[in-house]
Amino acid sequence: MTQQRHKILLLDNGKEWGGGTNSMLELLKRIDRQWFDITCCFYYNYARGEGETIENVLNSIHIPVIFIPQRKQPGWAxxxxxxxxxxxxxxxxxxxxxxASIDAQWRIKPNAMAIRERLRQGGYDILYMNNQPGSNLEGYLAAESLDVAVVQHCRIEPVMSPAITQIVNRVGNAVIAVSHGVESVLLNHGVKKSLCTTVSNAIDIHQPLPSGQAIRQSLGVDDSTFLFGSIGSLIPRKSCHHTIEALHHFQQHHPDAKWKFVLVGEGAEHEKLKRQAADYGFADRVIFTGFRNNPLDYLAAFDAFILASKSEGLPRVVLESMLLKTIVIGSSVTGTAELIDSGRTGLLYPYGDTVALASHLQQVWQDGALRDVITQRAYQHVIDNYAIEHYVAGVEAVLGAVKPTRNENV
Structure with a gap:
């Protein structure tokens, strides 16, 4: 039987470049173009460092992109x-x-109409959405009356409600979860099991790996300085303030320790975090780099990587840190906890427990032998389980199997 070529509209309505964006791009670089004809639909031509935009990158890999212009929230709303x-x-x-009702009137419904028109004009048979159900409601509304299959790639622990669950069950054909933890959240909120598939995030395990020495030199950090680091958007969900508070506890117990903390990323919390470090008396030890296009170079430079997030899907940055043999300390939340076997492939602490986090900081600072054992196990864990080829094959299998059907009885 001859396989049918699928014409796919990929919807991404995000505003910033994050880990989900990078995972999407890794897929688009590798997906079999013989069987999958993809056009991207974005709301914003968002950028990362050095002026590189999502449109530039998609053009460079020969993926067409269209934009749906967004208006500002009207005064009445x-x-x-x-x-x-x-x-x-x-x-x-x-x-x-x-x-939610107000947002539906001025933003969601108009966007749904615009997406529906593009689906019709382009003759697409799949709408593939790159976020979470609650953030992609306009996509479900757009496709509901069309002969179009709907695939949701849920890249973060979703925020669900009965109304969101109902529309996913009624309109959706498949939901790809980036981790088993994310799938569990979907199922616990009533999303049909028949819709859900876990395709774990993954990375290119064969890519050339940097040493990190050049970054340490550029930061003025010598080999005798222990370098803690974090990478990600400076937003409340990432909880970088918890890391700075934990470093305060660490500093109180080890006032003579020689250390610095590097924050790679930008966002609304930047000034607040700077003030927090200054209030604790170690502003000179905290380095804010802004957004950087070479996060692996920084991960290689760190002695320990910290991910203090309130929620995650399946963080690629943890996989990358493991590949680079940089020890990971993470909050025990969905996604991160799925990757880390605490004490074997990294260290976990209860989210928000800055005393426990400080204890882990002390442990990795003091015990080089422990770091070596844990990072070697973590490296092997990534090599054995998280190669990018498995991720691409998993998504291709879902996209290749879906057909537009609707369950009107839900």
Whole structure:
């Protein structure tokens, strides 16, 4: 039987370049173009360091991209939300419902109409969405009345509600979870098991690996200085303030320790984090690099990598750190905890427990032999289980199997 070539519209309505973007690009670089004809649809031509935009990168790998221009929130919507907050101050759920209804009117429904028109004009048979169900509602609405299969790639622990679950079950044909933990969250919220498949995030295990020495020299960090580091957007979910608080505990117990902390990334929390470090009296030990196109060089330069996030899908940066044999200390949340066997392939601590995090900082600072044992096990774990080829094959299998069907009885 001859395999049919699938025409796919990939929807990404994000505003910033993150790990999910990189995973998507790794897939697009490798997907079999003989069987999958993909066009990307973005809301924003977002950028990363040195002026590189998503449009530039997609053009360089010969993936066509279209943009749906976004308008600013209208005044009536903003005023309506403020009124709802004032009158429903006693009901968090009530405020959420009103806000969702307002957003649906001015943003979600118009975007759904625009996406539907592009699906019709382009003759697409699959809408493939790169986020989480609650952030892609316009895609479900756009495809609901069309002969188009809907595939959701859920790249983070999703925020669900009964209404979101209902539309996923009614319209969706497949949901790809980046980790078993993410799939469990979907199932626990009532998403049909028949829709869900876990295709773990992965990385290129054969890529050339940097030494990190040049980065240490550029930062003015000598070999006798222990370099803690973190990479990611400086946003509340990443909880970098917990790491700085833990470093404060560490500094109190080891005032003579020679260390620095490097934060690679940019975001709304930048100034707040700078003030926090200054308040603790070690602003000179914390280095903010901004966004960098070469995160692997920084991971190779770190003596320990810290991921303090409140939630994750299956963080590629942990896999990359393991590949580079840099020890990982992570909060025990969905995704991160799936990658790390604490004490064997990294160290975990309860999210928000900065005393426990400080204890791990002390442990890796003091015990080089422990770091060596753990990083060797972690490296082998990545080599054995998280090669990019498995990830691409898994996504291709889902995209190749879906057909547009609707369950009207849900």
């Amino acid at each position: 903003k005023i309506s939300k403020e009124v709802a907050r004032a009158f429903l101050f006693f009901s968090k759920s009530g405020r959420k419902k009103i806000t």
